[in-house]
Amino acid sequence: xxxAPRKPRIAIMGEFSAGKSTLSNLLLGARPLPEKVTATRMSxxxxxxxxxxxxxxxxxxxxxxxSLDDLGNIPVENTHVIRLFFEADILDMCDIIDFPGIxxxxxxxxxxxxxxxxxxxxxxxxxATQAWRQSESAVWDSFAxxxxxxxxxxITRFDKLTxxxxxxxxVRRVSHETEGMFAGVFPMALLQALNAGDDYEAWEAxxxxxxxxxxxxxxxxxxxxDTAPATAEEPEYQPxxxxxxxxxxxxxxxxxxxxxPRRVRAVAPKAPEVTLDEDDTQxxxxxxxx
Numbered sequence: 001x002x003x004a005p006r007k008p009r010i011a012i013m014g015e016f017s018a019g020k021s022t023l024s025n026l027l028l029g030a031r032p033l034p035e036k037v038t039a040t041r042m043s044x045x046x047x048x049x050x051x052x053x054x055x056x057x058x059x060x061x062x063x064x065x066x067s068l069d070d071l072g073n074i075p076v077e078n079t080h081v082i083r084l085f086f087e088a089d090i091l092d093m094c095d096i097i098d099f100p101g102i103x104x105x106x107x108x109x110x111x112x113x114x115x116x117x118x119x120x121x122x123x124x125x126x127x128a129t130q131a132w133r134q135s136e137s138a139v140w141d142s143f144a145x146x147x148x149x150x151x152x153x154x155i156t157r158f159d160k161l162t163x164x165x166x167x168x169x170x171v172r173r174v175s176h177e178t179e180g181m182f183a184g185v186f187p188m189a190l191l192q193a194l195n196a197g198d199d200y201e202a203w204e205a206x207x208x209x210x211x212x213x214x215x216x217x218x219x220x221x222x223x224x225x226d227t228a229p230a231t232a233e234e235p236e237y238q239p240x241x242x243x244x245x246x247x248x249x250x251x252x253x254x255x256x257x258x259x260x261p262r263r264v265r266a267v268a269p270k271a272p273e274v275t276l277d278e279d280d281t282q283x284x285x286x287x288x289x290x
Contacts, residue, residue: 014136
């Protein structure tokens with residue numbers, strides 16, 4: 001019997017306070033780490049489907065069990081990754097590796113650089129009010145071309161830009177400066193997506209619909225699945241959240257619930273296109289199937 005092909009490994013990266021934790025919550029449908037450790041100085045966290053106990057992998061390859069409550073105290077200098085297991089729909093398709101902020105002056109870049117060979121694609125978060133800083137560009141230049149070709153740039157906290165003119169200029173500038181460096185650039189209001197509930201218009205307006213469809217297409221491509229657009233006869237992912245019970249080690253408390261992220265039809269979309277009007281005051285992000 002031959003082993004099943006491994007799942008694609010999708011990294012969440014960016015500078016400090018760029019929305020990485022919110023994106024992780026959106027993808028997984030719940031907070032994967034206890035709240036008190038989400039902002040601490042940590043090694044990359046590799047999240048896979050399952051219910052196994054968490055453990056750390058030392059730089060020498062050895063493993064030892066760890067407690068979720070003690071993750072913030074694990075030494076980063078000699079930890080390769082922290083392995084967590086979680087029940088989430090997206091983990092049926094891929095593993096997610098949550099990286100620390102690349103701009104932390106108190107953390108040696110080697111802590112996250114040594115995990116990069118494990119990564120197939122990156123979801124890079126850049127804050128809309130200071131999008132695509134020179135420090136981000138310098139780091140991205142060092143990534144392998146095959147990783148860059150499958151990666152997405154998310155302009156997060158897009159709702160912080162209060163005028164159409166500002167939104168237009170940021171998307172246009174970032175798209176120009178990163179041309180050919182990502183498979184797509186996606187303006188995102190992550191909190192709006194999290195709070196959309198059953199409101200599909202709010203979900204779509206947040207940028208989550210376009211991003212989700214592109215992400216599914218990328219994962220299918222990396223896993224070697226058929227990437228042809230779905231037909232009317234094929235099953236579709238339906239928009240709208242589902243509420244399910246969490247296991248005790250996943251919940252903030254016994255009986256807590258989590259909202260799973262919306263599912264989207266597995267089509268092969270184009271990257272968003274920015275369309276400017278004559279007086280350069282509006283931008284529309286259009287998502288079309290190939």
